[in-house]
Amino acid sequence: MSAAAGQYSEALSAAARHAQDWLASLPDRHVGPALAAHDLADAFAGPLPQAGMPAAEVVDYLALKAEPGLMAMPSGRFFGWVIGGTLPAALAADWLVSAWDQNAVLRVSAPAMAAIEDAAGRWLVDLLGLPEGSDVGFVTGATMANFAGLAAARRSLLADTGWDLERDGLFGAPRIRCLVGQERHDSVDLALRYLGLGRPATVASDRQGRIRTDELDRQLSAGSGPALVCLQAGNLHSGAFDPFVEAVGVAKAHGAWVHVDGAFGLWAAAVPELDALTAGMDLADSWASDAHKTLNVPYDCGIAVVRDAAALRSAMGVQASYLIRAADGAADPHEKVPELSRRARGVPVWAALRSLGRDGVAAQVRGLADAASKIGARLAAVDGIEVLNDVDYTQVSLAFGDDATTRAVTAKVIEDGRVWMSGSRWQGRDVLRISVSNWSTDTDDVGTAVDAVSSAYGAVRAGNG
Template identity: 60%
Template sequence: MNDERAAALPVAVDHARSWLESLADRPVPPQAPVEEVVERLGSELPDGPQDPAKVVEQLATACEPGLTAMPSGRFYGMVIGGTHPAALAADWLVSAWDQNAGLARVTPAMTAVEQVAGTWLLDILGLPAGSAVGFVTGGTMANFTGLAAGRDTVLRQAGWDVSSRGLVGGPGVRVLVGLERHDTVDLVLRYLGLGAPTAVEADAEGRLVVADLERRLLEHNGPTVVCLQAGNVHSGGYDPFTDAIEVAHDHGAWVHVDGAFGLFAAATTAYRHLLAGVEGADSWATDAHKTLNVPYDCGISVVRDPAAVKAAMGMHGDYLIHDEAGDPFEKVPELSRRARSVPVYAVLAALGRTGVSDLVERMAGHAAAFARGIEEIPGAEVLNDVVFTQVCVSFGDDERTRAVVARLLADGEAWMSGSVWRGRAVLRISVSNWSTTESDVRRSLRAVARAAQPE
């Protein structure tokens, strides 16, 4: 091994081990602000080369106080999972192997892993066999990929080839979304040149109202895309897929499902009913770094018709070594990309079908335990129907709720996000980490109770 590699890698391993071992007891919030970490890193670019091992040592030491314990079993913010051990180790291999995973003939091992992991995902999620599975940066780009395929398809059906003619002068594409869709859906529509969507009414749990969807569909005859949601970011609620998809398809619409964390409810018989009918959609998006607990930079796009996503994402370059059977880059927005499927394969292989099911059920069970425990805290009220992994809590008026959130974060025992849902300030709990235990839940509930005590 190169001497510099041999010296630098053990330093990284030692710091990684120390960081992971600290998670059980360290405060969850960061202990240093940006400015302090900048000072520790040094703002002046070195004049010349430095020893890689010393650089890694300085980097790790400087950043450690500014790290949030997101891999901790007591982090419940922003629907962020912690990395499963198999996925973490596999991701180290991804960096060491240094493969560009876009071309099958250039990196056949990575394409093979992608094929196997993609097939397993379709099986676990109950989605149509043969669908195109692409590995992208995260949920935003997974939505981008599915909605791009949908945009191009409905325009092509209307006699307009967007790949050669662009959007200007073509028929407008109307996108219908639930009133409580995730904000990244709107962002993606901006990326795609489709502008603001048309909002469809939602019920008290944030689920799209099918009657209003049908009314909106009747208002427009042109190309249409309907975006549904599997797992509301506040309530965890699921849109009524069977009826919504049937109505949308009756009107010729493409149906996309944003299932950033909620699509994995399909992995267990206990929660699969939440997704009844979802397999009838045309495209789906999820985030592997949420419920599946792989490292960041790993979203998953699924498109029922492989030709549709290839038409939207594919390209040709004379310098590229194409494979007649198709290449992974034809299913995603990027040509150059890391082998994101490797940690997905690793965690699926490590857990197996029953292990993934147990993982999902354990997360949802912890959320239910949080709801029960919070209801015993004086002045606390659980606002949502806890159907999956999300819990929203009010402590009376908005001012008191925000004060409880602030005291909880200052306490450091657990991280739960403040948010606003249906016009009210809330404490939002998202259970997404494979390592969260019943003990973590009890510790975190005690922290909430302390924060909720009258001043």
């Protein structure tokens, strides 16, 4: 064994040992971190040492010092924000991606990565019932998936007016009217800002956060020119899905491009029993998702899907003499994403899909929705606890009378540490939000969640909060 190979072996063995210890601790550990960032600063800061440290010792030091500042996000008892876990096959595949160290930019330089991502993209389009031939790019997360899809929309809409975006830029271009639901995720606004499209017009939503199609029609009718409508698959607080058949129909009647932000909700299309939620979603023009949230692959992996492959490649791609195209002329991975240097994010997606199969993906998503439904039903039966949303998917929003009590219960749940749930504010009320996103959440975890919330509420009511 060469000296370099020996160093890799020692460092990777140490990393594997620490990783397995971490994963083994998840069923029983306090979910929240023991130390805050400022408490950990001294362990990692200070002047850069003059002399180096052997690689295996660096790994040991890193694992030891970081452990008190780790949140047990991969635990089945973590219900904060919308953060999934990691499937075993996807985690192991991600380690291989790091070890292979391929820049997944060109077919000729990383053919295995390109072939795997091509297959993963085709599987996703088929699994989610999206139009055959849609192009798929693997980006960093849902924000950049929205960015890529909306960049394709911008390019296509301006081209339809005769404006050459590549040649003339945005200054002087026809203004694109951007319409979003009142309860869209802020990452949509962020992507629109990155693209220079400005602040979108807001369309009223119903009590579950679904866009109102009558208001969408009214606002589209009140203006003219190119239009972009952003819909939502999975509301952050309620899990609700926009009424796609009606909303897309209205948007298309006005010639609009329709984009769907489905960061965690796009995956409902894989479950036959949830057809009512996603009916008509395939009629849109572009879709965005985050594979970490519901499919449970490692960070980072967003998915951008665009019906018009040429629009995506024109918006994202670049040509240069040193970027050697494959002999068959097939699109290179970099033509579908905002980066040139890029990790092969689609490999863990392929591994997750291959390990689950079509039935396994459906069972996983169904299990998340079933767990949310059980948590919601059991907590709704507790006197004084309100479930504010229709629990049709994976989200539960709770209130405990007044806002002060809700905030106190949220703090008590986090302090208790058996579960982690995030506080938020929805439709004028403070809420405790439960997001079921981890493949490993089981019946015991559901029971722990119900007990943690119930006991925290009991303690606050008794004046012990």
